[in-house]
Amino acid sequence: MIELTLNGEAVQYTGDEDVSLLSWLRSDLNLTAAKDGCSGQAACGACLVEVDEKAVLACATPMKNVAGKNVVTLEGLPESLLQTLGRAFVAKGAVQCGFCTPGFLTRTKILLQKNSNPSRAEVEKELRFNLCRCTGYVKIVDAVLAAATAMAEQKDTPFEERPGIGVSSPKFKAVERAIGRKPFVDDLRFEGMLHGALKFSEHPRARILSIDISEAEKQEGVRRVLLAADIPGQRNSGLIVEDWPLMLEVGEVTRYIGDVLASVVADTEVQARAAVQKIRVEYEVLEALTDMHQALTSPIKVHESGNLLGEKIIRRGDSAGLLQRSAHVARGTFTTQTVDHGFLEVECCVVIPQDDGIKVFSQSQGPYRERDEIAHQLALPESQVEVEVVDCGGAFGGKEDMTVQGHAALACHLLRRPVKYKLTRPESIRMHPKRHPTSMEYEIGCDDKGMLTGLYARILGDTGAYASVGGPVMDRAGTHASGGYHFEAVDIEARSVYTNNIPCGAMRGFGVNQATFALESLIDELCLKGGFDRWQFRYDNALDIGRMLAPGQVLTASVGLRETLLSVKDAYDRAEYKGLACAVKNCGVGNGIPELSRVFIEIHEGGKIILHHGWTEMGQGVHTIARQALCEATGITDIDLVTPYVSTASGAIGGPTTASRGTLLLGRAIIDAAKGLKEDLKTQSLKQLAGKTYSGEFLCDYTQADGKPGEIISHISYGYATNLAILDGDGNLEKIIASHDAGRILNPKLFQGQIEGGVAMGVGYALSETVPLQDGRLTSEKYRALGIPKINNLPEIEVIGVESNDPEGPFGAKGVGEIGCIATAPAIANAFCDYDGKRRYSLPLEPIKKK
Numbered sequence: 001m002i003e004l005t006l007n008g009e010a011v012q013y014t015g016d017e018d019v020s021l022l023s024w025l026r027s028d029l030n031l032t033a034a035k036d037g038c039s040g041q042a043a044c045g046a047c048l049v050e051v052d053e054k055a056v057l058a059c060a061t062p063m064k065n066v067a068g069k070n071v072v073t074l075e076g077l078p079e080s081l082l083q084t085l086g087r088a089f090v091a092k093g094a095v096q097c098g099f100c101t102p103g104f105l106t107r108t109k110i111l112l113q114k115n116s117n118p119s120r121a122e123v124e125k126e127l128r129f130n131l132c133r134c135t136g137y138v139k140i141v142d143a144v145l146a147a148a149t150a151m152a153e154q155k156d157t158p159f160e161e162r163p164g165i166g167v168s169s170p171k172f173k174a175v176e177r178a179i180g181r182k183p184f185v186d187d188l189r190f191e192g193m194l195h196g197a198l199k200f201s202e203h204p205r206a207r208i209l210s211i212d213i214s215e216a217e218k219q220e221g222v223r224r225v226l227l228a229a230d231i232p233g234q235r236n237s238g239l240i241v242e243d244w245p246l247m248l249e250v251g252e253v254t255r256y257i258g259d260v261l262a263s264v265v266a267d268t269e270v271q272a273r274a275a276v277q278k279i280r281v282e283y284e285v286l287e288a289l290t291d292m293h294q295a296l297t298s299p300i301k302v303h304e305s306g307n308l309l310g311e312k313i314i315r316r317g318d319s320a321g322l323l324q325r326s327a328h329v330a331r332g333t334f335t336t337q338t339v340d341h342g343f344l345e346v347e348c349c350v351v352i353p354q355d356d357g358i359k360v361f362s363q364s365q366g367p368y369r370e371r372d373e374i375a376h377q378l379a380l381p382e383s384q385v386e387v388e389v390v391d392c393g394g395a396f397g398g399k400e401d402m403t404v405q406g407h408a409a410l411a412c413h414l415l416r417r418p419v420k421y422k423l424t425r426p427e428s429i430r431m432h433p434k435r436h437p438t439s440m441e442y443e444i445g446c447d448d449k450g451m452l453t454g455l456y457a458r459i460l461g462d463t464g465a466y467a468s469v470g471g472p473v474m475d476r477a478g479t480h481a482s483g484g485y486h487f488e489a490v491d492i493e494a495r496s497v498y499t500n501n502i503p504c505g506a507m508r509g510f511g512v513n514q515a516t517f518a519l520e521s522l523i524d525e526l527c528l529k530g531g532f533d534r535w536q537f538r539y540d541n542a543l544d545i546g547r548m549l550a551p552g553q554v555l556t557a558s559v560g561l562r563e564t565l566l567s568v569k570d571a572y573d574r575a576e577y578k579g580l581a582c583a584v585k586n587c588g589v590g591n592g593i594p595e596l597s598r599v600f601i602e603i604h605e606g607g608k609i610i611l612h613h614g615w616t617e618m619g620q621g622v623h624t625i626a627r628q629a630l631c632e633a634t635g636i637t638d639i640d641l642v643t644p645y646v647s648t649a650s651g652a653i654g655g656p657t658t659a660s661r662g663t664l665l666l667g668r669a670i671i672d673a674a675k676g677l678k679e680d681l682k683t684q685s686l687k688q689l690a691g692k693t694y695s696g697e698f699l700c701d702y703t704q705a706d707g708k709p710g711e712i713i714s715h716i717s718y719g720y721a722t723n724l725a726i727l728d729g730d731g732n733l734e735k736i737i738a739s740h741d742a743g744r745i746l747n748p749k750l751f752q753g754q755i756e757g758g759v760a761m762g763v764g765y766a767l768s769e770t771v772p773l774q775d776g777r778l779t780s781e782k783y784r785a786l787g788i789p790k791i792n793n794l795p796e797i798e799v800i801g802v803e804s805n806d807p808e809g810p811f812g813a814k815g816v817g818e819i820g821c822i823a824t825a826p827a828i829a830n831a832f833c834d835y836d837g838k839r840r841y842s843l844p845l846e847p848i849k850k851k
Helices: 021-028 079-091 101-114 120-129 138-153 174-178 269-276 319-325 367-378 405-415 425-431 470-479 512-530 534-541 561-574 622-634 662-680 748-767 824-836
Strands: 002-006 009-013 048-051 054-057 070-072 194-200 206-212 222-226 260-266 280-285 308-316 328-336 348-354 357-362 385-389 419-422 438-446 452-464 489-498 577-587 595-603 609-612 642-645 693-700 717-727 733-741 796-802
Touching: 048 101, 054 101, 079 101, 079 138, 079 174, 101 120, 101 138, 101 174, 120 138, 138 748, 194 269, 194 405, 194 425, 206 260, 222 269, 222 405, 260 269, 260 405, 308 470, 319 438, 319 452, 319 489, 328 512, 348 405, 357 367, 357 405, 367 385, 367 405, 405 419, 438 512, 452 470, 452 512, 470 489, 470 512, 512 534, 512 577, 512 824, 534 561, 534 577, 561 577, 561 717, 561 733, 561 796, 577 824, 595 662, 609 622, 622 642, 622 662, 662 693, 717 824, 733 748, 733 824, 748 796, 748 824
Parallel strands: 002 070, 194 419, 357 385, 452 489, 609 642, 733 796
Antiparallel strands: 002 009, 048 054, 048 070, 194 260, 206 280, 222 260, 308 489, 328 438, 348 357, 348 419, 438 452, 577 717, 595 609, 595 693, 717 733
């Protein structure tokens, strides 16, 4: 027996003394404020609790280590203190997805009880053990300092109260997130809930000769072991190509180490995982194809259709002739690495029986598509599958594809019991798609006056074992291969190929990060060869109204790229060692794909409003922007009357939440729906309108995948950015200035937070991030091995907002979610070269040679 004090009360523990403190808190006591982000690796700080007034990682602390000690979780703090800390974090914009925030709040409480008036440097030092993937840490430090002030003055940090757009309205339910009360999927509890675990392939490529589940079925607590034969409907699913099986059958060949061969359902997660270890699989191990350069010529076929997933070819004008006649030419072959999204909340899904069907509680970025895929797998009509989106703990594109949702749905459907499936961090790294590694052969030229002429690019991306959205990602690399500049002619081919590596799909930037790194490096090379000023060269060639993107779309409005360059000019001139990079990124999927967003505004008793829409809140603030847009469009003055809700039962189609389009499409739909409500509010109050529903939608159906240069409209809108990387005299990365054209900034703190987080992700991409993968296998399953930067690995970040008033966007706004991370890595690469004279052709960058 272990005796301890928990949140002021004496308690006893009689279980396994090696069980983690976090497991006991969450699983046995239902104290869920502390989060599980790294599966006991002590790598993220989301599980931080206080033990004898010290910060302790509960995931790596066995119960025997807390015997006789005083343990305090957020649930045990005085309500006044919780609110003070939570409000400080919300007021300063430090809460994005909120999954990491309880750990940061605990760290803040412990810091401030030791040091009531810390300096910024002291706060940064204290936070260096906690990981945040969303914020870039700037606003977290601001929040800790604000909390110190609030506690000293014994008053809360004020929120901005004015409704509508252009103000930093507090994020929806952010205080609840911060203090650990707003549940994530893993926090959901249902009576009689079972737990599942997956059996993964042990080899990247092997024929399955047999799967023996007999011993697994005998294990304690096991309710059923599921195989591919138990799937009543369609086994394969996929975002674009339906090539990804829910489980593989005996006789089939595995395609990567994340293929699922069997699934165990048991009374507890521990029992399910123990039973998985008893499944015996016999393989015929086969040679794996893991080199994307060999994919098009190798006799190994990952799929029967061949290894070429897709290609995008763009030829406009005589690029070869222009390059031959150019005064200066720069060329090079560039490579980029595989990168994991690193979201703190691992994949988790809970499914419950509902009438004749099921209800899925999911983190999905595309609930309607997920509903359809699950319905097809279970051979159910779509009306019998409801997907409710639970705000997720970060995604960045990594939660577009299904992982555990289909397995949880199958188990619930067959057993008619609530079921939860959750991946561990190693399983998450193993299973979900990554950012594409690429190889890019580039050549660009300019005339003797420094005006760009022709561009030649051959881009190859490794999409891994399954398609995901690998085709569109490489398409986007091709359409953005010319970056933020006007070229007279282009010759671009971008291809995606299958291998036996972990799949690659959507990740923040969607192929544009890779192309921009190559292009911006060669822009600097041209400047060196021709003796041009790097800033002036970019300004002279920058996209503007009347200039043309690579596919031939002529820009007609809202092009703020030159303004972003102007905004960093003084800092560029002052800095001794520096690197510049510009970027452009589409808003909306475009390329001929119709994009629909529908909303329903329900007025309930007392004038409360339920705003049904189809977009996923994953930290970016789409719920908050939706509330602000509705208030702005109707004149409603109390934003707290508005509650957003996302479920496929409403029919408010909107997903998937990707391509920096949530604000644009949802905002336009809200404006449409608000017309009728605004008219009725002229003669009636909200309370009098109870029972009424207003609908609205926005459909963009006028883009094209191909077309005549000068006439084609590839995308509805584009964002633009300039990043300036500044090094100190010793070659250390000192500062990033990120200037972004947001059309119109609807919420300044949300805008800044998105860009700061994007810059942090870009710094990681440039310097440290990679997936430790060799020959199709992980060489490490550690979260730390992904190289995600913490606060002590980041430079100062300054964000500049430029407004260009996009006529297509709601109130002139456009999305900035993806472009925030695109220009950072190439700016750093160019700064490194400015310091030591060495051009770098691969990411992550070779360390700088000190002088």
